[in-house]
Every structure is written in structure tokens, then in C-alpha cells.
Amino acid sequence: MVRILVIDDERSIRNTLKEILGFEGYAVDVAENGSMGLELVKNTDYDIILCDIKMPEMDGIEVLEKIIELKPDTTVVMISGHGNIDTAVEAIKKGAFDFIVKPLDLNRLLITIRNAGDKSLLVKETIVLKQRINKQYEIIGESPLIKKVLEMTDRVAPTDAKVLITGLNGTGKELIARRLHELSARSEAPFIEVNCAAIPSELIESELFGHEKGAFTSAIRQRKGKFEQADGGTLFLDEIGDMSLSAQSKVLRALQENIITRVGSDSPIKVNVRVIAATNKELSDEIKNGNFREDLYHRLSVILINVPSLESRKDDIPLLAGYFIDQICGEYGQPPKEIEPEAIEELQNRKWTGNIREFRNVIERLIILCNKTITREDVRLYAPAENSIAG
Numbered sequence: 001m002v003r004i005l006v007i008d009d010e011r012s013i014r015n016t017l018k019e020i021l022g023f024e025g026y027a028v029d030v031a032e033n034g035s036m037g038l039e040l041v042k043n044t045d046y047d048i049i050l051c052d053i054k055m056p057e058m059d060g061i062e063v064l065e066k067i068i069e070l071k072p073d074t075t076v077v078m079i080s081g082h083g084n085i086d087t088a089v090e091a092i093k094k095g096a097f098d099f100i101v102k103p104l105d106l107n108r109l110l111i112t113i114r115n116a117g118d119k120s121l122l123v124k125e126t127i128v129l130k131q132r133i134n135k136q137y138e139i140i141g142e143s144p145l146i147k148k149v150l151e152m153t154d155r156v157a158p159t160d161a162k163v164l165i166t167g168l169n170g171t172g173k174e175l176i177a178r179r180l181h182e183l184s185a186r187s188e189a190p191f192i193e194v195n196c197a198a199i200p201s202e203l204i205e206s207e208l209f210g211h212e213k214g215a216f217t218s219a220i221r222q223r224k225g226k227f228e229q230a231d232g233g234t235l236f237l238d239e240i241g242d243m244s245l246s247a248q249s250k251v252l253r254a255l256q257e258n259i260i261t262r263v264g265s266d267s268p269i270k271v272n273v274r275v276i277a278a279t280n281k282e283l284s285d286e287i288k289n290g291n292f293r294e295d296l297y298h299r300l301s302v303i304l305i306n307v308p309s310l311e312s313r314k315d316d317i318p319l320l321a322g323y324f325i326d327q328i329c330g331e332y333g334q335p336p337k338e339i340e341p342e343a344i345e346e347l348q349n350r351k352w353t354g355n356i357r358e359f360r361n362v363i364e365r366l367i368i369l370c371n372k373t374i375t376r377e378d379v380r381l382y383a384p385a386e387n388s389i390a391g
Helices: 011-023 034-043 060-070 085-093 106-136 144-156 173-182 204-209 245-257 283-288 294-300 310-332 341-348 355-369 376-382
Strands: 003-007 027-031 048-052 075-080 098-101 163-166 191-195 234-238 259-261 268-270 274-279 303-306
Touching: 003 011, 003 034, 011 027, 011 106, 027 034, 034 048, 034 060, 048 060, 048 106, 060 075, 060 085, 075 085, 075 106, 085 098, 098 106, 144 173, 144 303, 144 310, 163 173, 173 191, 173 234, 173 274, 204 245, 204 259, 245 259, 245 294, 283 294, 310 341, 310 355, 341 376, 355 376
Parallel strands: 003 027, 003 048, 048 075, 075 098, 163 274, 163 303, 191 234, 234 274
Antiparallel strands: 259 268
């Protein structure tokens, strides 16, 4: 049920609104002044707040500012018998959803309440979605190696320093990149990811820098590249060791000058992008073999972060197992399954060449195929036997 707070010093207005909105199915609380209203806001989560502007002691604009300070996502509708354009504009600028003039028109009021409720619901859904996304990219572990990586990540994140993330496939390099973005001043701006290994070499420049209409046969319209899409935010170049030398030279220029040029154009475009790169290759070998530019390597590797393999942090397996069991069971809409200590021990005795990615897949398989409790025998049956250390 939508919960509404009415803050107004006129008893007749408070009572009328409570009666009308209660009849419409809303849960309504009332407060006779700003101080009382703020106390209620501190202790209760309201979907919508109706606040009068002209009140003794503390006026509505001041109350609005304090509400936004306390709970920024709250939807506030201002009401006043002395409405004018300047007051309405000020209220909207300070975060009000709408402004209604007394005497209140019932139809106008109910439409505003309905729209405010839709907005409040959308805000809540967005918050839940963000929480789910953040949980999806959570980094789990308490081993010394992963703690060191997280400590360095958290220290570097607030800066604009370029970061090169290294590590084997499946270790979680993308999670580190996302953490760097989420803890930076750019967190509200886009996080754009490019898998350099998945894009053909003849298309990578168009993908990164965009193209003009007619630049090549299939260029039927102008297109912004990933650098432009990430403007103000973070560009994550995954598997950069697979990028063509031609594209590498243009990326180097973009990093040096903060300028890109679309394919088929001579016009420079200024961009403000933080670049984070990752690779599972040994770039020093790639440089020796002529496959990677040394100057680009030095430009990218201001900060080097190496993500440890699961083999080197097996003490984290109990935590990871519990985390993935909760996550996957939640996705399937079923209660979390138990896992026996002996099953954990069996998992720790496996070789995880595919690292965290492989481990999660095995846990998902166990959840699907096992009963309420995952046993050692289940692990032996459903985890590939060739992964066993003792074999």
C-alpha cells in the first residue's frame, strides 16, 4: 500500500486530505508542522509527502530541503494557497516532484498523487535493480591475496589513473574493473565494456571510435563508438592483448590527447574517459613478438592489478560456495541448499583451471541435480573427475 504523509498547519486541510486519500486506498499520516513532519520522515519510509509551503516556525521549502537531505529518493509534492511561478520553480529546483495551488482541485490532486506514486515505485524498482546488479558483481573472499587486490583497487578507484588488470580466464577481472568504476567519481556515468577478442580486427576501430555514414559498405548511418558512449565515465577494454596493432595506435592517441576521430572523418572529437584494460596474456611476451605496442603498454599500466587464481586462494572456497548457493537458489526461486563440510573439502581438492567461472558453474550444476543437502558423493558424481588433485 502506498504510504502518504501530509504536512500542513491547517487542521481542516489535514483532515480532508486524510479522509479523501484514505477513501482512495492510501495509508495516510498527518503532521501539523515541519518539525513533526521531519520526525515522522526519520522513522518512516513514505512513498509520497504532501507539504504546505506557508507554515509557522519552519516553512515548506526548508522542510523540503531537509526531507531531500534525509531521504533523497522521497517524492515530495508542495501545496500552497499563495502560489506563484517563482515559488513553484524554486520548489522544483530543490527537488519537489510537483506544485499544487490551494484550493485543491480533487481531480488534479489525485492525478498528481497517482503520477507521484508511479515515480516512487520506479525509484524503488531502480534501487532494487541496482542492488541486484551490484550483488551480481560482488567480490567474495577473505584470503590474503584477494584482500591485497581489493585494498589496492579501493585505493586507486577514486583517482583517474589508468589500470591494467591481469589474470587467468575466469578469475574476475571484470569485477575489479566494475569496482574501480563504482568507487570512482564517475560512478553515475556510463561503464562501457568492449571485448577486444570478440570483435573482428576489421571492425574494432569502428566499434571503438565510431564511423560516419558511408565510411564503408555497411555504414548506412553515423554511429558513435565506445569512446564517445563512455564520455564522462569508464571504458573497459577487456582482452586488450587481442587488439590489432592498427587499433592500438589509435587507442594510444586517444589516451595521449583525449581525442578520437570516427572512421571516415577528419574531425577530432574531444572525450573524457577513464580507460581500464584487462588481459589474460603476458604482454611482455606479446611486445617481444611484435604483437603489442610497448608505448601503449606503458600508457595503460600506470597501475597494475593481478587477480589471483582460485588455485591460489582455496581458503575462499567455503565463502564462495555459500555465496553462489544463495545467489543461484535466489535466481531459481528456491530456498538455499545446505552443503556438507565434506563436500566443501572435496571442492577444495579439485583443480579449478577455469577459476571462479568454472566453480560457479559446478555449484549451479550441484544445485540443479542434488537434493536439499549437497554431499561429498554429489561433488564426486557431478564435478568432473579429471579435476581431482589426488587422482
